[in-house]
Every structure is written in structure tokens, then in C-alpha cells.
Amino acid sequence: MVFPVDKLIFSPNDIDLQFSPLRQSIQVDTYVLGAFNPGLARLPNGNLLIMIRVAEALNRPIIGEVIHAIRWDADAGYQLDTYPLSSVNAADPRKFQLLGNPYKVMALTSLSWLLPVELTPDGTSVIQIHYDKIIAPQRTYQEYGVEDARITKIDDTYYMTTCSVSSERHSTTLYTSTDGLTYKLEGIILDHQNKDMVFFEGKIDGNFFVLTRPLGDLYFATPPGSPYYAGPTINLAQSPDGLHWKPLDEPFIRARKGTASTMKLGGGTQPILTDHGWLMLYHGVELQGLVGIYRTFWALLDAQNPSQILHLEDTVPVLEANPSLTEPIKDQLYLSDVVFTTGLVDMGDYYVVASGECDLACRITHIPKSVFALGT
Secondary structure, three states: OOOOEEEEEEOHHHOOHHHOHHHHOOOOOEEEEEEEEEEEEEOOOOOEEEEEEEEEEEOOOEEOOEEEEEEEEOOOEEEEEEEEHHHEEOOOOOEEEEOOOOOOEEEEOEEEEEEEEEEOOOOOOEEEEOHHHOEOOOOHHHOOEEEEEEEEEEOOEEEEEEEEEOOOOEEEEEEEEOOOOOOEEEEEEEOOOEOOOEEOOOOEOOEEEEEEOEOOOOOOOOOOOOOEOOOOOEEEEEEOOOOOOEEOOOOOEOOEOOOOOOOEEEEOOOOEEEOOEEEEEEEEEEOOOOOOEEEEEEEEEOOOOOOOEEEEEOOOOOEOOOHHHHHHHHHHOOOOOEEEEEEEEEOOOEEEEEEEEOOOEEEEEEEEHHHHOOOO
């Protein structure tokens, strides 16, 4: 699809690393591997905010016969851990696998922190980069970084979920804010690997609702003749307070045979309430290459019972990766065919949609509401 506004709004070239939290304790040469997967919200002043994941990587992770990982320590700050090159699989430039372990164990050659960037009300220009509001690791369960913010405003509070990465656990953590810029860490709300926990933009019968997407290394076969594939799926959970969560028993959105989402699914934008129900954009992944092909699809859910799917569009994507957008910075690309949609704001006749493009940059798209009209 072609849209009236579809552009990269922020890239690694827009970041001044003198403000990086890593400079607090290490002075090695680093670069921005990616500035991507932005949470999106409207601020009280009417401007938009994107909360960007900044993956800061070592220029030279391998020196001689050793490879280095970046890690935050509660007492010593940011550290470089060393491993013999012969003891790892370093085929992926973003991370390496430690060999000789009974489980799959990874370390990172980059560390992610979050950068708030204020945009014009339509999201088409940058107003201010809020380096003074950077969100960086502050608890031991964040020793390998803070990733992939999703922001939802409910009543007078902004709820921001993030993925916290550590050797302790791979968890979902919650931050809250009253102004959309200054966030307080509330702590872990899901203590298992769950990359795509997203609050609905509003309560249902007094309860908070979220999309979740738990991951694991083991899945069980679907019955012969099932229309679904085994693997990661989007689930629902509810909570009385936003902190304590009960998964719903019913299955939700699953990878369906005959579609382009054959590898896995995951939540994208915060579901927002429309006249026809809850609108959500999510990603579906087609099995191909190292990470797969990521595309954005959409669904409409019943307003009172979101487990009831009124419409599911999992064949024709709303968004796909657009090589023409990344052409000016193609020398920095390390992935292709990835669009990862992470935010949605109602603008009247259209939606502002925020996405990560190829794990490299932030993309803003204006999508007319007619795209999501039933029967079209």
C-alpha cells in the first residue's frame, strides 16, 4: 500500500553518543547499531512522543582471541566482559552464543537504552531530543539492557511496558508517568520471556487488559488437520491494578496456515477503542532467512469481550519493509524485510503509526481510517 506520509523520522545518525549512559563508566568506541521500535503516545501539550530503543554496540567486539559483551553492574556501572573466541558462536554481529552449555545461552555485543524524542502533533518532524530523560538499566534484571517500549495512556497515567534483559530472567517491566516524559520504574510484571506485552488503551469493566506473547524453546503439535501452526501466539490477560495479571483461558491470535504469518506472531500497537471495537496492529513473521520477514497486519476486537475477534486481516499486510526509505542509510543495514509496528495514535481521518524499520530506524506512516473499514 502507498500512503500520503511514509517516512523515516529518526535514524542512528540523529543520536549524539556523548549523552549515552554508557559514557558514565566505559570510554571504548561504540556506535548506534539501531534506533528503532518506538513506543508512541500523545503528550499533554499535543505533541507526539516516540520512545526509541537505542542499541549501542561496540566498534570492535573482537580483539585478538577474545570477544566482549556489554553489561551493566549495580555497583560498578557499565562493564566489558571477555570470553575466549573459541568458546562462542559469533556468527550474529549483535550477539554471540556461549558454547558448551546445556541451554542456549547468549551474550550481547550491544546494550539497549531508551531515548524520548518529541515530534510535531502529526509526527512528521522532530521538535526535541530529550537526552535528560533517557531510560537506562537501574536494576540487576536489566543488566543487558532495556528494549522495545510500548506506551498506553489510560485516564491520567501513561503505562509503558519494556523488555528487560539479564542473566536473572528475560522479563517484562512496567514504567508509569503522569506527563509522558518522566517515567518511574514500577518493576517486573511478567517474569518470563514475553517480548510484546501491550496495554489496551482503556479498561473493560474496571479491569486492565493486555496483549502478551510468551516465548519458549518447546511447543507441542497442533492436531492433524488444524488450521494453525504450533509456535508463539498472541494471548490476552487482565488485571485489577495493572500489576498482577491473569491470562485468559481462551486462545487468541495464532499463526494460521495459508497466510504470511507462518513463523510467529506478536503484538504491535496498543489496541485503541473505535466505534466498531478495539483496533490493533500486530506483526506476523514468514519463515525465511535468519530472522524471517516481518509484516504488519490488523484485527478488530469486540469492545466488551476482546477475546472475540470481529475481523482478522492476516493475508494482506498493512505495512511491509520499504527499501526506498532506508536507501540513504543502506550502508548501515544489517537486516532486511523487517517492519515492526509499535504505536498508534488517532488523528481524526487517519492514524499516525510508528514502526521500527529493519531494526535500524524509526518510521512514521499516516494510514487513512478507510484501510480498516470492514467490507472494503
